[in-house]
Amino acid sequence: MLVRDVGEARLIELLSEVVDVEATDQPDAHRFPLRLGIGDDAAAWQGPATTMVATADALVEGVHFHLDRIDWPDLGWKALAVNLSDVAAMGCMPLYSTVTLGLRGDLPVDGIEAMYRGMAEISREFGGRVVGGDVVRSATMFIGVAMYGAAMPREGNGDTPNEPLLTRTAAAAGDVIAVTGSFGCSAGGLYSLATKLAKRPGNEATAHLVEAHNRPVPRVSAGIQLARRGVKTAIDISDGLVADLGKLCKASGVSAVVDADDLPVDDHLRQAFPDRWLPLALAGGEDYELLFTAAPALMAELHQALDVRTTTIGEVAEGPPQVTVLDENGAPIDVEHLRWDHFADDA
Amino acid sequence: MLVRDVGEARLIELLSEVVDVEATDQPDAHRFPLRLGIGDDAAAWQGPATTMVATADALVEGVHFHLDRIDWPDLGWKALAVNLSDVAAMGCMPLYSTVTLGLRGDLPVDGIEAMYRGMAEISREFGGRVVGGDVVRSATMFIGVAMYGAAMPREGNGDTPNEPLLTRTAAAAGDVIAVTGSFGCSAGGLYSLATKLAKRPGNEATAHLVEAHNRPVPRVSAGIQLARRGVKTAIDISDGLVADLGKLCKASGVSAVVDADDLPVDDHLRQAFPDRWLPLALAGGEDYELLFTAAPALMAELHQALDVRTTTIGEVAEGPPQVTVLDENGAPIDVEHLRWDHFADDA
Numbered sequence: 173m174l175v176r177d178v179g180e181a182r183l184i185e186l187l188s189e190v191v192d193v194e195a196t197d198q199p200d201a202h203r204f205p206l207r208l209g210i211g212d213d214a215a216a217w218q219g220p221a222t223t224m225v226a227t228a229d230a231l232v233e234g235v236h237f238h239l240d241r242i243d244w245p246d247l248g249w250k251a252l253a254v255n256l257s258d259v260a261a262m263g264c265m266p267l268y269s270t271v272t273l274g275l276r277g278d279l280p281v282d283g284i285e286a287m288y289r290g291m292a293e294i295s296r297e298f299g300g301r302v303v304g305g306d307v308v309r310s311a312t313m314f315i316g317v318a319m320y321g322a323a324m325p326r327e328g329n330g331d332t333p334n335e336p337l338l339t340r341t342a343a344a345a346g347d348v349i350a351v352t353g354s355f356g357c358s359a360g361g362l363y364s365l366a367t368k369l370a371k372r373p374g375n376e377a378t379a380h381l382v383e384a385h386n387r388p389v390p391r392v393s394a395g396i397q398l399a400r401r402g403v404k405t406a407i408d409i410s411d412g413l414v415a416d417l418g419k420l421c422k423a424s425g426v427s428a429v430v431d432a433d434d435l436p437v438d439d440h441l442r443q444a445f446p447d448r449w450l451p452l453a454l455a456g457g458e459d460y461e462l463l464f465t466a467a468p469a470l471m472a473e474l475h476q477a478l479d480v481r482t483t484t485i486g487e488v489a490e491g492p493p494q495v496t497v498l499d500e501n502g503a504p505i506d507v508e509h510l511r512w513d514h515f516a517d518d519a
Numbered sequence: 520m521l522v523r524d525v526g527e528a529r530l531i532e533l534l535s536e537v538v539d540v541e542a543t544d545q546p547d548a549h550r551f552p553l554r555l556g557i558g559d560d561a562a563a564w565q566g567p568a569t570t571m572v573a574t575a576d577a578l579v580e581g582v583h584f585h586l587d588r589i590d591w592p593d594l595g596w597k598a599l600a601v602n603l604s605d606v607a608a609m610g611c612m613p614l615y616s617t618v619t620l621g622l623r624g625d626l627p628v629d630g631i632e633a634m635y636r637g638m639a640e641i642s643r644e645f646g647g648r649v650v651g652g653d654v655v656r657s658a659t660m661f662i663g664v665a666m667y668g669a670a671m672p673r674e675g676n677g678d679t680p681n682e683p684l685l686t687r688t689a690a691a692a693g694d695v696i697a698v699t700g701s702f703g704c705s706a707g708g709l710y711s712l713a714t715k716l717a718k719r720p721g722n723e724a725t726a727h728l729v730e731a732h733n734r735p736v737p738r739v740s741a742g743i744q745l746a747r748r749g750v751k752t753a754i755d756i757s758d759g760l761v762a763d764l765g766k767l768c769k770a771s772g773v774s775a776v777v778d779a780d781d782l783p784v785d786d787h788l789r790q791a792f793p794d795r796w797l798p799l800a801l802a803g804g805e806d807y808e809l810l811f812t813a814a815p816a817l818m819a820e821l822h823q824a825l826d827v828r829t830t831t832i833g834e835v836a837e838g839p840p841q842v843t844v845l846d847e848n849g850a851p852i853d854v855e856h857l858r859w860d861h862f863a864d865d866a
Contacts, residue, residue: 271575
């Protein structure tokens with residue numbers, strides 16, 4: 173059955189059933205109970221006095237995804253994951269989402285339903301339950317997600333009027349730079365999908381990279397822990413390590429030096445791309461790891477305390493906003509040509 | 520200058536400058552001060568304990584708008600208006616919005632900036648300030664807006680844990696049905712634009728209808744007043760009076776009878792469409808007026824108290840969800856063929 177056969181009202185009913193899952197098991201989620209879900213002019217929830225955050229991110233067919241390279245459930249997972257990652261990068265707990273679907277009439281209804289199952293799945297694990305949205309007709313399919321989250325009080329501090337946020341503006345000279353997880357797998361997966369490498373059966377490394385690209389894991393718990401433990405600065409890596417660290421430097425008015433040798437890079441990536449893993453890790457994007465900075469003493473604590481792998485990769489210095497990447501001999505690597513722009517290839 | 524020439528980062532900078540307007544003058548807006556606007560992973564504001572609402576609505580090129588039929592500032596105005604209307608239909612105060620722009624590279628940057636000026640203009644008047652979002656490349660242009668609002672305490676009641684909301688589910692047999700403003704002008708404007716009637720100079724009636732279509736006025740103040748004065752049920756009319764009243768009946772499990780003779784219809788519409796004004800008023804859609812129900816005594820009070828014109832058009836009755844429209848002789852008008860669906864003409 174196709175989208176144009178069921179009509180808007182019935183499609184929304186079907187999708188409502190799919191997303192009407194139990195609220196997440198995240199601690200504190202019960203503090204913001206849902207009053208109204210899908211089916212009215214807006215969704216509504218009851219919140220205590222706190223700082224709220226809102227973010228929006230869209231995936232567009234032909235730009236961010238191709239339907240022959242990603243399964244429907246993974247597409248739904250990813251559409252929420254990129255927003256969960258933004259909320260995580262603020263140090264906040266994801267609460268609720270609205271989803272705007274731009275659909276062609278010739279899309280299969282069961283595919284759209286499967287996509288919503290992927291959304292429900294990631295919501296159960298990480299939060300950000302879908303509570304409303306809009307379905308519109310569009311010649312180009314898109315999935316627009318807006319997500320709301322709440323800042324959490326500092327540990328042992330009780331509720332405070334200004335709960336901590338992880339911003340891009342608070343990096344200071346002398347801070348250490350660290351990241352969660354590893355880099356480049358998502359870009360390796362994208363490259364494998366685009367070049368049909370991923371179609372070769374039995375290639376475990378490639379399968380790992382494709383999964384990293386299609387089903388990224390948002391660092392929700394890590395983000396909340398960072399904020400609670402006194403970290404002030406973080407950003408999630410969506411456009412690539414060098415590009416996003418550059419944004420952070422610009423927002424904070426500092427420079428950064430990264431040791432390429434210290435970059436956490438997965439063995440699957442080195443194996444699949446023995447000659448290209450470093451540029452993929454530096455500029456690849458869409459890994460949705462967190463990059464954060466902290467004074468050395470706090471950073472030492474964090475490496476012990478966090479329930480996810482963290483790695484120090486460089487330091488913040490004074491000077492004009494600029495990212496320097498050093499190779500194993502301490503010589504700067506040319507990173508300028510690694511940057512890219514969403515509109516650059518749209519001639 | 521075109522979108523593809525400036526790149527994503529600079530475009531976002533330009534748009535940030537445009538929307539960085541003073542917060543709205545709506546009463547109580549200072550209770551939810553903005554902590555972070557555009558430029559971080561998410562926007563953030565400080566809220567007191569209250570019920571929050573979230574809604575999302577997108578406009579898609581070729582479906583909801585044509586760039587040769589609407590000015591850029593009006594397009595920005597309308598993209599926020601349709602969301603402000605949803606928040607109004609919940610009886611809530613609009614606070615903040617995120618905007619996701621899907622752009623073709625060949626669109627003019629000054630047009631996009633003008634669109635954001637239209638957003639800033641309606642925000643100053645009605646709330647819903649733009650504080651973040653996403654800019655993505657898309658072969659089909661779209662403007663996705665997600666808006667957050669807050670329920671307001673009842674008059675004289677102080678803050679209560681459950682501020683009143685206007686839902687679709689609380690209409691009861693015996694309620695009177697009323698609407699704000701008038702109906703059909705927007706559809707008349709759409710028809711005039713599509714048939715080039717609007718191009719004929721000096722036609723004041725048509726100009727009025729086009730303005731109603733391109734620059735709808737959300738009933739924000741009326742919605743808040745309705746909720747504060749004890750109304751329980753409202754919906755905004757986006758898909759047409761009969762269709763949206765039908766949704767309300769379905770959600771509440773009631774039926775409705777409307778007297779076509781009582782429908783408030785603007786003289787400009789009667790003048791421009793002497794033979795078609797009634798179907799346009801009944802099924803036209805996009806007027807963004809509020810429809811609400813209340814017991815007769817409360818309704819009498821409301822007609823006096825609201826600062827916008829309100830008109831009683833019918834009543835709620837028991838029985839299966841169904842909308843009956845009676846003509847001047849009390850005979851039912853066939854309304855079934857008036858309905859339409861977003862995907863129906865997408866073959």
